[in-house]
Amino acid sequence: MSIKIGIIGYGNLGRGVEIAAKAAPDMELAAVFTRRDPKSVAILSADVPVVSVDEVEQWKDRIDVMIVCGGSATDLPVQTPKYASMFNVIDSFDTHARIPEHFANVDAAAKAGEHVAVISCGWDPGMFSLMRVYANAVLPDGQDYTFWGKGVSQGHSDAIRRIPGVKNAKQYTIPVPAALEAVRSGANPALTTRQKHTRECFVVLEEGADAAWVEQKIKTMPNYFADYDTTVHFISEEELLTNHSGMAHGGFVIRSGATGVNKEHKHIIEYSLKLDSNPEFTTSVLVACARAAQRMWEEGQRGCKTILDIPPAYLSEKSGEELRAHLL
Amino acid sequence: MSIKIGIIGYGNLGRGVEIAAKAAPDMELAAVFTRRDPKSVAILSADVPVVSVDEVEQWKDRIDVMIVCGGSATDLPVQTPKYASMFNVIDSFDTHARIPEHFANVDAAAKAGEHVAVISCGWDPGMFSLMRVYANAVLPDGQDYTFWGKGVSQGHSDAIRRIPGVKNAKQYTIPVPAALEAVRSGANPALTTRQKHTRECFVVLEEGADAAWVEQKIKTMPNYFADYDTTVHFISEEELLTNHSGMAHGGFVIRSGATGVNKEHKHIIEYSLKLDSNPEFTTSVLVACARAAQRMWEEGQRGCKTILDIPPAYLSEKSGEELRAHLL
Numbered sequence: 302m303s304i305k306i307g308i309i310g311y312g313n314l315g316r317g318v319e320i321a322a323k324a325a326p327d328m329e330l331a332a333v334f335t336r337r338d339p340k341s342v343a344i345l346s347a348d349v350p351v352v353s354v355d356e357v358e359q360w361k362d363r364i365d366v367m368i369v370c371g372g373s374a375t376d377l378p379v380q381t382p383k384y385a386s387m388f389n390v391i392d393s394f395d396t397h398a399r400i401p402e403h404f405a406n407v408d409a410a411a412k413a414g415e416h417v418a419v420i421s422c423g424w425d426p427g428m429f430s431l432m433r434v435y436a437n438a439v440l441p442d443g444q445d446y447t448f449w450g451k452g453v454s455q456g457h458s459d460a461i462r463r464i465p466g467v468k469n470a471k472q473y474t475i476p477v478p479a480a481l482e483a484v485r486s487g488a489n490p491a492l493t494t495r496q497k498h499t500r501e502c503f504v505v506l507e508e509g510a511d512a513a514w515v516e517q518k519i520k521t522m523p524n525y526f527a528d529y530d531t532t533v534h535f536i537s538e539e540e541l542l543t544n545h546s547g548m549a550h551g552g553f554v555i556r557s558g559a560t561g562v563n564k565e566h567k568h569i570i571e572y573s574l575k576l577d578s579n580p581e582f583t584t585s586v587l588v589a590c591a592r593a594a595q596r597m598w599e600e601g602q603r604g605c606k607t608i609l610d611i612p613p614a615y616l617s618e619k620s621g622e623e624l625r626a627h628l629l
Numbered sequence: 630m631s632i633k634i635g636i637i638g639y640g641n642l643g644r645g646v647e648i649a650a651k652a653a654p655d656m657e658l659a660a661v662f663t664r665r666d667p668k669s670v671a672i673l674s675a676d677v678p679v680v681s682v683d684e685v686e687q688w689k690d691r692i693d694v695m696i697v698c699g700g701s702a703t704d705l706p707v708q709t710p711k712y713a714s715m716f717n718v719i720d721s722f723d724t725h726a727r728i729p730e731h732f733a734n735v736d737a738a739a740k741a742g743e744h745v746a747v748i749s750c751g752w753d754p755g756m757f758s759l760m761r762v763y764a765n766a767v768l769p770d771g772q773d774y775t776f777w778g779k780g781v782s783q784g785h786s787d788a789i790r791r792i793p794g795v796k797n798a799k800q801y802t803i804p805v806p807a808a809l810e811a812v813r814s815g816a817n818p819a820l821t822t823r824q825k826h827t828r829e830c831f832v833v834l835e836e837g838a839d840a841a842w843v844e845q846k847i848k849t850m851p852n853y854f855a856d857y858d859t860t861v862h863f864i865s866e867e868e869l870l871t872n873h874s875g876m877a878h879g880g881f882v883i884r885s886g887a888t889g890v891n892k893e894h895k896h897i898i899e900y901s902l903k904l905d906s907n908p909e910f911t912t913s914v915l916v917a918c919a920r921a922a923q924r925m926w927e928e929g930q931r932g933c934k935t936i937l938d939i940p941p942a943y944l945s946e947k948s949g950e951e952l953r954a955h956l957l
Contacts, residue, residue: 317888320888320889320890321888324769324770325769345890397957400953400954400957401950401953401954404953421957426957428763428767428898430956430957431763431941432900433956434941434942434944434945434952434956435756435759435941435944437945437947437956438917438920438941438944438945438946439756439910439913439914439917439944440913441652441653441946442652485903560645560648560649560906560909560910560913561648561906561909562648562673565905566904566905566906566909567905568902568903568904568905568906568910569901569902569903569904570756570900570901570902571899571900571901571902571903572760572898572899572900572901573897573898573899574896574897574898574899575813575896575897575899576894576896576897577893577894577895577896578888578889578894578896581888581889581894582767582888582896585767585768585888586767589766589767592766607953607957608941609940609941609942609949609952609953609956609957610940610941610942610949611940611941612937612938612939612940613759613762613763613766613936613937613938613939613941614762614937614938616762616763616766616767617762617765617766618766618769619765621937621938622729624762624937625728625729625732625935625937626728626729628758628761628762628765628937629725629728629749629754629758629935629937
């Protein structure tokens with residue numbers, strides 16, 4: 302009996318969920334819901350209906366888990382609670398500071414609707430969160446470090462694009478190799494923002510724009526760039542599209558801790574991701590969480606969860622016996 | 630209300646549990662049980678009783694979770710089921726091939742005694758198992774690689790010590806850097822045993838022993854050394870004790886997978902451990918699992934579990950709210 306998956310929103314994330322759900326032996330993609338005219342949305346799967354999101358409520362009995370593929374800024378805070386009242390839902394809400402508030406809203410809606418919701422699935426929050434929690438539980442005496450990149454930051458790219466005279470831009474976040482090495486040495490360095498990451502910007506100017514002024518605007522932008530060593534390259538739109546339209550990303554979670562009567566033994570736990578496609582990896586996590594959500598719902602759990610509440614075995618399509626025999 | 634911890638067996642593991650349990654803010658070390666004369670066992674904690682294991686049953690109401698610190702070859706297959714009938718128990722059973730059988734025996738005993746048992750806690754099995762399961766769930770299309778070392782293999786050191794003419798020996802398992810790099814490149818190489826690890830032996834000879842004969846014996850030993858590139862160094866007992874009595878270990882779990890319509894996007898997930906003290910890191914995991922066992926028991930779960938069945942949040946002494954606010 303397959304888990305029937307629905308997708309709300311068909312951008313990079315929705316498409317990634319479609320690919321991952323179709324590949325899963327225990328899942329079936331039931332429908333894709335869109336705010337656009339369904340006829341205008343071309344999905345990969347010829348056999349899956351594209352439906353207006355206005356009709357979503359009619360699908361309550363035909364979908365086991367709905368994966369909400371909206372943005373964290375304005376979509377998910379509204380959508381996830383709304384759909385959690387009708388379905389088991391999964392989202393990738395990634396505004397770390399607002400997770401407690403989002404959790405509370407989704408929890409109330411999911412409990413009222415007698416559903417399970419799993420929020421903030423992906424890699425950070427998501428796999429990186431798991432690594433932080435495991436490493437902290439095992440090495441309570443220690444220090445956490447998270448590095449991101451090399452990869453495109455959508456928020457920083459957008460910030461550059463809002464500067465007058467900028468036609469297009471991509472911004473890469475890059476971990477500083479010396480900082481990574483210092484952390485791996487077990488020295489537990491106190492690292493400033495500037496010491497951890499550099500920012501590299503590829504910018505296409507509007508005709509007649511003042512490059513020096515734009516560069517100054519970028520490098521002094523508070524929060525986004527002022528606290529970092531930032532490099533700005535001005536390139537043609539053609540070069541931007543050719544060389545900088547990839548969606549690669551990744552990063553490192555490291556915990557450096559100590560054990561022993563006098564804390565004389567040092568231990569380094571390191572987790573890293575090197576991803577060709579940030580959205581497809583994120584959606585691979587979302588789909589695994591959908592499997593877990595269905596299992597938790599079937600055993601009577603209700604309300605909002607995160608990946609920290611999911612027994613790892615629930616994410617796998619393999620049985621407990623198989624996991625113990627082959628992966629334990 | 631502290632979790633009351635008991636320890637059965639006081640060697641390197643028992644001592645590691647003692648250190649970790651005493652450091653945990655939510656735990657209390659209740660007693661250490663030994664097969665030896667309790668008066669002959671000096672533990673670190675002056676305030677904790679050392680008790681004969683024959684009296685263990687009298688402690689049923691004074692211990693929440695018993696951590697069984699025996700060896701996997703002969704101790705744990707007998708001890709863990711025995712004590713699971715009296716207590717919630719944790720062990721570090723690490724004979725991968727015999728886990729299904731051990732699980733079944735412990736499960737029956739724990740269910741009969743209405744307790745929770747968590748077996749095979751540590752780093753492999755343990756943290757490495759978690760990484761394999763998560764990485765497989767998220768990247769179902771891919772390949773797993775596990776490398777161990779650099780670190781001392783007890784089994785291989787023992788095998789050398791059984792050769793006539795050998796007085797003492799230590800054997801290091803070392804991952805081959807070129808193999809690690811090939812895996813990290815995403816090439817999904819098929820690696821032979823010889824290509825993955827080398828073995829380096831430090832051997833102290835009995836007086837008059839034939840070094841060339843011993844070296845030949847080591848290098849051709851089936852299963853242990855014949856399939857590896859092995860280096861043998863003959864050193865003095867003093868040098869062995871001075872330079873080779875550490876208990877450092879570690880290793881790497883890597884999954885190399887692909888997503889996309891045509892599997893065109895490659896992803897590398899890598900987890901690594903660099904441990905100054907193999908037994909102290911192992912026992913840090915055991916103690917975190919003891920916390921989870923108590924929670925699972927309190928919510929009514931019974932029987933045998935592994936770390937794959939434990940919601941990650943249960944391993945932490947922090948609340949769900951704290952974890953979501955700070956580590957998610």
